[in-house]
Amino acid sequence: xxxxxxxxxxxxxxxxxxPEDVPAEWGEAAASxxxxxxxxxxxxxxxxxxxxxxxxxxxxxxSPEEMAARLRFLLEQGETGFIMKRxxxxxxxxxxVDHPEVVARAEDVGQTGAVLxxxxxxxxxxxxxxxERSYAHPGAGVVQAAPFCLASFWIAAKRxxxxxxxxxxxxxxxxxxxxxGCPTKEQIPPQAGLRLNGxxxxxxxxxxxxxxxxxxxGYNGADxxxxxxxxxxxxxxxxxxxxxxxxxxxxxxxxxxxRGIGGINLRTSMAFFEDIxxxxxxxxxxxxxxxxxxxxxxERALRLRIHVVTAGSAMTYQQPINNIVRxxxxxxxxxxxxxxxxxxxxxDEAISIPSDHAHQMSIRTQQILQHxxxxxxxxxxxLGGSYFVESLTSSLExxxxxxxxxxxxxxxxxxxxxxxxxxxxxxxxxxxxxxxIESGEREIVGVNCFTDDSYPYEVDGFAGGGDAWExxxxxxxxxxxxxxxxxxxDALVALERTLRGDGNMVPSMLxxxxxxxxxxEVGTVLREVYGDWRAPxxx
Amino acid sequence: MSDLQDAVVTTSPLRPRAVIAKTSxxxxxxxxxxxxxALRDAGFEVVLLGMAGPDAIVASVIxxxxxxxxxxxxxxxxxxxxxxxxxxxxxxxxxxxxxxxxAPWAKRRLEELGVSVFPPGSSLDDIATTAxxxxxxS
Numbered sequence: 014x015x016x017x018x019x020x021x022x023x024x025x026x027x028x029x030x031x032p033e034d035v036p037a038e039w040g041e042a043a044a045s046x047x048x049x050x051x052x053x054x055x056x057x058x059x060x061x062x063x064x065x066x067x068x069x070x071x072x073x074x075x076s077p078e079e080m081a082a083r084l085r086f087l088l089e090q091g092e093t094g095f096i097m098k099r100x101x102x103x104x105x106x107x108x109x110v111d112h113p114e115v116v117a118r119a120e121d122v123g124q125t126g127a128v129l130x131x132x133x134x135x136x137x138x139x140x141x142x143x144x145e146r147s148y149a150h151p152g153a154g155v156v157q158a159a160p161f162c163l164a165s166f167w168i169a170a171k172r173x174x175x176x177x178x179x180x181x182x183x184x185x186x187x188x189x190x191x192x193x194g195c196p197t198k199e200q201i202p203p204q205a206g207l208r209l210n211g212x213x214x215x216x217x218x219x220x221x222x223x224x225x226x227x228x229x230x231g232y233n234g235a236d237x238x239x240x241x242x243x244x245x246x247x248x249x250x251x252x253x254x255x256x257x258x259x260x261x262x263x264x265x266x267x268x269x270x271x272r273g274i275g276g277i278n279l280r281t282s283m284a285f286f287e288d289i290x291x292x293x294x295x296x297x298x299x300x301x302x303x304x305x306x307x308x309x310x311x312e313r314a315l316r317l318r319i320h321v322v323t324a325g326s327a328m329t330y331q332q333p334i335n336n337i338v339r340x341x342x343x344x345x346x347x348x349x350x351x352x353x354x355x356x357x358x359x360x361d362e363a364i365s366i367p368s369d370h371a372h373q374m375s376i377r378t379q380q381i382l383q384h385x386x387x388x389x390x391x392x393x394x395x396l397g398g399s400y401f402v403e404s405l406t407s408s409l410e411x412x413x414x415x416x417x418x419x420x421x422x423x424x425x426x427x428x429x430x431x432x433x434x435x436x437x438x439x440x441x442x443x444x445x446x447x448x449x450i451e452s453g454e455r456e457i458v459g460v461n462c463f464t465d466d467s468y469p470y471e472v473d474g475f476a477g478g479g480d481a482w483e484x485x486x487x488x489x490x491x492x493x494x495x496x497x498x499x500x501x502x503d504a505l506v507a508l509e510r511t512l513r514g515d516g517n518m519v520p521s522m523l524x525x526x527x528x529x530x531x532x533x534e535v536g537t538v539l540r541e542v543y544g545d546w547r548a549p550x551x552x
Numbered sequence: 553m554s555d556l557q558d559a560v561v562t563t564s565p566l567r568p569r570a571v572i573a574k575t576s577x578x579x580x581x582x583x584x585x586x587x588x589x590a591l592r593d594a595g596f597e598v599v600l601l602g603m604a605g606p607d608a609i610v611a612s613v614i615x616x617x618x619x620x621x622x623x624x625x626x627x628x629x630x631x632x633x634x635x636x637x638x639x640x641x642x643x644x645x646x647x648x649x650x651x652x653x654x655a656p657w658a659k660r661r662l663e664e665l666g667v668s669v670f671p672p673g674s675s676l677d678d679i680a681t682t683a684x685x686x687x688x689x690s
Contacts, residue, residue, distance in 0.1 A: 121627030
């Protein structure tokens with residue numbers, strides 16, 4: 014085993030750390046208590062003694078019925094919140110199933126998430142799911158689709174007799190996913206996305222006390238190639254963009270907004286100690302950003318909550334059972350960093366969407382960490398005070414602020430994305446990573462060392478939801494035949510008018526969903542108003 | 553340079569030309585960008601077509617007079633199979649390579665069609681060497 018000279022983001026690694034490696038000015042933060050400012054050591058004083066992290070796995074494929082069945086299965090297995098992953102082909106593009114781009118690859122429909130074309134479909138997808146007492150992520154990952162996803166879930170809940178104020182959950186509408194990691198073929202431009210997110214933030218702040226309106230997901234930057242420093246820095250630059258937008262509108266209180274968007278997502282990977290330090294640094298940076306730049310004093314806003322997803326890209330195609338070990342380690346990183354919520358990627362991640370068994374293993378891994386790993390749930394910030402971890406956290410923070418400055422110098426987060434600057438950073442890291450794997454400098458067991466051509470445990474991957482497109486066509490035809498056509502048309506006209514004006518678009522989106530407009534119809538309105546953005550990805 | 557969604561290409565009569573496309577509407581671009589650069593470094597002229605349906609891929613292979621087709625399969629293998637069928641109706645001999653999240657059973661199906669399949673974790677050198685070999689280069 015050849016020792017590494019630096020962490021993945023370039024911080025030098027020495028063989029021994031001592032008091033001299035922790036900067037004097039770091040002492041105050043290091044001596045703070047978990048749950049107290051600047052929250053370096055944890056969001057809450059008692060951490061997992063008071064509340065274990067939420068077991069929160071990505072799930073969804075096929076028809077609404079299949080989504081409901083998988084959600085009920087996961088909750089029965091011990092999941093404590095649920096994520097409704099929606100189909101990339103239809104949902105993320107705001108296409109109906111009869112759109113030509115969808116028809117051209119009909120077999121793909123339902124493979125990356127469930128096909129939910131209207132509020133009626135969401136009603137089916139949450140059938141038997143206790144949404145009134147579970148934390149929900151209705152699949153609003155992609156920016157242009159987020160208002161549709163959230164409104165369809167909220168209308169489905171309303172039709173079940175629930176009030177918006179009773180609903181607890183999270184939006185996402187993440188710029189890293191939408192504009193950096195996984196751009197759709199057609200997408201509204203980032204500036205338009207910022208407006209939609211501003212509207213979601215305002216609406217939830219005023220109407221939905223238990224809902225995180227948008228959630229910045231550094232994961233999607235990190236799994237595209239950004240290192241820990243860049244993930245942290247870009248995440249803070251993204252927060253600046255949201256808060257500046259809300260401040261510019263002068264309609265609602267900034268500290269309430271900051272509290273609303275203070276639920277973010279980070280990736281943990283096999284960069285073990287660096288990623289533990291990353292979670293700790295993120296909380297302190299959030300605190301410092303809000304107090305210094307915006308003068309916010311409300312502790313509830315200053316306390317960052319973190320959801321972690323373990324790196325999908327760390328999961329190997331070769332010898333896939335090894336991935337259960339990787340998932341365990343990356344989950345442990347999240348817990349040692351003080352996460353509030355965790356999803357562990359399936360061991361079949363490199364092969365397919367998760368099978369039932371891979372999903373169950375991800376949950377069991379979390380349960381083993383929570384129930385068997387002694388000391389982990391009892392002690393807050395167990396690595397706090399380690400010379401190495403404090404030194405690393407302090408270095409990461411310094412470098413991440415420098416990266417924030419670099420992004421601001423490029424014109425800010427949205428501009429840096431629009432001109433492909435962040436994509437280039439990610440691509441450069443990816444090239445280096447692949448070169449290191451190719452040369453053997455970075456070792457991955459089963460891939461470039463300890464390979465085994467006769468590995469006996471082949472994993473077939475999951476192949477369900479094969480008729481999702483046909484079923485979607487049948488539901489769409491039924492919807493069009495049964496709904497009140499005039500009400501639907503009027504709602505779409507009203508939606509377009511709101512989008513062309515300065516008012517908040519969420520009430521119009523809710524009206525459109527309540528009139529049983531389909532996803533493609535909503536998409537047509539958005540495309541007409543905002544046009545298309547081309548991802549600045551080059552080779 | 554070419555981007556994820558629009559093909560831009562500069563022509564050169566000496567270099568073999570590879571069209572790389574994503575068969576599914578899944579925008580993850582890390583894989584195709586890395587493979588695209590590896591093929592370019594191995595002497596190919598690379599047309600990065602981005603997310604494209606079977607018809608668009610056929611059109612690009614014909615328009616660019618491609619020597620090699622690279623498919624990123626992010627969804628069902630059936631879409632890749634239909635695409636390969638459609639391309640071979642016009643260019644029966646064009647070599648095809650594929651990568652992406654391709655399950656072992658799907659990999660075998662593509663290999664039966666004569667496709668060289670490179671799942672995650674494959675060596676870039678292997679991909680480039682195979683690509684050159686398939687195009688009759690050493």
